[in-house]
Amino acid sequence: MRGFGFLTSSFAASSFAASSVGVTCAAALALPLALPAAAAPPRPAPTADRATTTAGGTAQGALAGSTQSLPLVPLTRSHVLGTAAEQGLYRKDVHHFSLVGVIWDNPGIELHGRVQVRTRSAATGTWSGWQDVETHNADHGADPGTEESTSGRVRGATAPLWVGDSDGVDVRVRADTEQITVDGRTVTAPAALPTGLRLELVDPGAEPPPAGSPADAARNNAGLDEAAIAASAVNTDLAPLGAAEIQTLTKKETERELLTLRAAEQPAGARQSKPYIGPRPRIVTRHGWAADEKLRERGFVYTNTVKAAFVHHTASGNKYTCSQAPSVIRGIYRYHVKSMGWRDIGYNFLVDKCGNIYEGRAGGVTKAVMGAHTLGFNSNSMGIAVIGTFNSSKPPAASVTAIAKLTAWKLGLFGANPKGKTYLKSGGGNLYPKGKNVRLNVISGHRDGYATDCPGKKLYSKLGSARSTAARYQGR
Incomplete structure (x- = not known):
């Protein structure tokens, strides 16, 4: 024993x-909103590590999986504090993936909005319906002040969503609206989305042989x-x-x-x-x-x-x-x-x-x-x-x-x-x-x-x- x-x-x-x-964790109005507290400096974007193959078959990198990290682009001309109130991406030429999520620069900022994706099945070529991605993910993570949380590599993120083997993606991020006061009157305006929004497409890789x-x-x-x-x-x-x-x-x-x-x-x-x-x-x-x-x-x-x-x-x-x-x-x-x-x-x-x-x-x-x-x-x-x-x-x-x-x-x-x-x-x-x-x-x-x-x-x-x-x- x-x-x-x-x-x-x-x-x-x-x-x-x-x-x-x-x-050795809708359309928007450009309004003069109050500036937020100083944000953390932008973190470097994660590096895409697309899997590779060889003439002899699948490379070890493909077995291990890959991550494609793609910046979102504005879907509207209206901006709040420099960020578009709606951002997204449509791609039908991506490497196979099975899990998706959206990340941003500052882990201390929450995404006040709705994230939806639809994906194209690699097996059938059909597109799924729109699916919501859970945005409230800041409650997971290393404790404040720990070495893991202060590494400088941590980013804000949605929860990951499993979508199955896919080769096309369509994502949209829409800011929530909020009530603000401008010149003594209350108006409705979109919240500011976090900076550095990126779509993460994750291929978990194949399991090795026994x-x-x-x-x-x-x-x-x-x-x-x-x-x-x-x-x-x-x-x-x-x-x-x-x-x-x-x-x-x-x-x-x-x-x-x-x-x-x-x-x-x-x-x-x-x-x-x-x-x-x-x-x-x-x-x-x-x-x-x-x-x-x-x-x-x-x-x-x-x-x-x-x-x-x-x-x-x-x-x-x-x-x-x-x-x-x-x-x-x-x-x-x-x-x-x-x-x-x-x-x-x-x-x-x-x-x-x-x-x-x-x-x-x-x-x-x-x-x-x-x-x-x-x-x-x-x-x-x-x-x-x-x-x-x-x-x-x-x-x-x-x-x-x-x-x-x-x-x-x-x-x-x-x-x-x-x-x-x-x-x-x-x-x-x-x-x-x-x-x-x-x-x-x-x-x-x-x-x-x-x-x-x-x-x-x-x-x-x-x-x-x-x-x-x-x-x-x-x-x-």
Whole structure:
């Protein structure tokens, strides 16, 4: 039986303290509106990295995917504060893509408007209807003042939208209207759109062929490069190097594993209480969903412990099959890193509509990896994103069950009760000022830490059930 390679409960803080800083988130009128506060300097536009092919077939770059970053153009002559009130782009000559989003220069500015896209299917040549893209994405990201948030690479962005294999795109961004006072009278005018609007077309790439048996993978490092070896090595207490998944354990096996670890960390002869922990669930590793480890920043960043789990939805739509989930995750990963400028995918774990669980941000599934999922509350927490949009659609029962299984296990590693309350210190946000100790459910929705619709009304309403089920899995 392998050990976890981490400390839990009262032993977690002392172990993680040394690593908490880590190692190398209509037509418009031109009116004399008041100028906004000084904006951050424009960030360089992300570089398009179109995949290439060779005479012998698909190149490694194509396997890894690509991002096309295209500037939007004015669709109206009217401007507000130098930006057109409606911008867009129509292209039918683009490299294949499956996920879209819109980004802009300053991550501190929100897009007050509506973003819609329609895409042309690469398989049938038909155009989709117009689809809305979720614009309120500022609530995700690294905490203010952290190295990740102040890197100079971070950009504002919509949520990504999964559209399937496409080769044409039509996008329009229309500013909301607002009431303003001009010369003592109230008029309606469009809001100013953010500067530097760009359309991101993401090709998640093809999955590589099977790597052979786990034994063969372990002998030859699974053909992994240095970055991939590092991402897999932090899980070798649970699975062989290069494994595509971490296999499930029974509750007794999980308890025995945890007790063995605690015995190694405690003084000889110390009494141990029976742990409250759920069976370890099956987890698809980053290697299993074919993450391109060269995209992310090197090294991992950890916090002290895991006291709470925040549940999210990706707001990327529900039009995917479970077999496509790895591709969706690769697309979100590339969008978070290449388009939004984060160090890695923001979530610690992802769950698909069939209840499959996926490793998110690199650093080890048993460890307190710092994510970029709940702005202001990324320390001492983890983020779980259900792939889909659940404002009006009910989440699949399998997804809710997976949340319960995952939290019962991961929170159990750190001695946390899924039905309990805990305190987290705010890193700053629109609900709680920086430094405030906030009492939260151990399993919370994103909206509990930040004023947002995430994880959607329908998924949020299921969290009570997830808490009770997770506690039952722990034996409480």
